[in-house]
Amino acid sequence: MNIIETILMRRSIRKFHKTEIPPETIQLLLKAAMYAPSARNTQAWNFIVVTDRHLLDQLAVIHPYAKMLKYAPLAILVCGDKLIEENESYLAVNCSAATQNLLLAAHSLGLGSVWLGVYPKPDRIQPISDLLNLPLDCIPISMIALGFPDEQREQPQRFCPEKIHYNNKW
Numbered sequence: 001m002n003i004i005e006t007i008l009m010r011r012s013i014r015k016f017h018k019t020e021i022p023p024e025t026i027q028l029l030l031k032a033a034m035y036a037p038s039a040r041n042t043q044a045w046n047f048i049v050v051t052d053r054h055l056l057d058q059l060a061v062i063h064p065y066a067k068m069l070k071y072a073p074l075a076i077l078v079c080g081d082k083l084i085e086e087n088e089s090y091l092a093v094n095c096s097a098a099t100q101n102l103l104l105a106a107h108s109l110g111l112g113s114v115w116l117g118v119y120p121k122p123d124r125i126q127p128i129s130d131l132l133n134l135p136l137d138c139i140p141i142s143m144i145a146l147g148f149p150d151e152q153r154e155q156p157q158r159f160c161p162e163k164i165h166y167n168n169k170w
Contacts, residue, residue: 006108009155013112014068016147020051021074025109029146032105033078036097044084045095048077048132055131062127063143066116072145076102077118077128082137092119095141102144112149118142 001009030047038044050056051074060069069075078099080091099115106113118124119141128140 001108003104006104010104010107011153011155012114013147013149013151013153014114014145015150016068016072016112016145017150018071018073019148021111021146021148025111026074026076028109029076029102029105029111033076033098033102036094036101038094038097039085039090042085042090042094044081044091045098046079046081046138048079048134050075050077050132058131059128059143062131063116063118063124066143066145068114068145071150072147074146076144076146077132077140078102078142078144079134079138079140080119082139088119088139091139092141095119099142099144106144106146110148111146112151113144113146116143116145 026049030049033047034043034045050059056069056072056075059075060066063069078095080088080095082088082091085091085094103113103115118128119139125140128143129138134140
């Protein structure tokens with residue numbers, strides 16, 4: 001699958017088969033995430049791989065839009081490290097780039113995924129931090145539910161020429 005096809009065809013998947021994702025596939029997803037660009041190349045991210053069924057079920061309760069984690073075999077939490085990058089805005093942007101890389105890699109490998117926003121919601125950040133024992137300098141930015149898809153989603157029409165401004169100005 002070429003990169004343009006991957007970008008255009010990737011959809012948020014919320015229904016998964018119970019099949020476990022092989023460790024080498026998880027490793028490849030994390031490698032793709034770590035090849036994302038970051039401001040000043042700080043790479044101020046950390047990843048928590050969650051496969052424990054009890055923890056996935058608890059995360060599904062903590063996060064109001066993460067009910068699919070009750071069925072997903074895997075979640076990856078993307079965290080920003082304030083010891084490396086003090087500016088939380090950069091942490092959010094950098095971790096978002098890593099999240100997007102991971103989502104695209106998952107689709108290209110035949111996996112389904114959905115991006116679950118955590119930052120900047122304190123009611124998500126603190127309970128997730130507590131549950132997964134994050135150090136104080138580590139901020140959870142996003143979480144990705146992953147698995148082999150048990151649904152197919154149509155490609156919507158998102159290209160909107162009206163949102164493009166040529167001639168060097170609005």
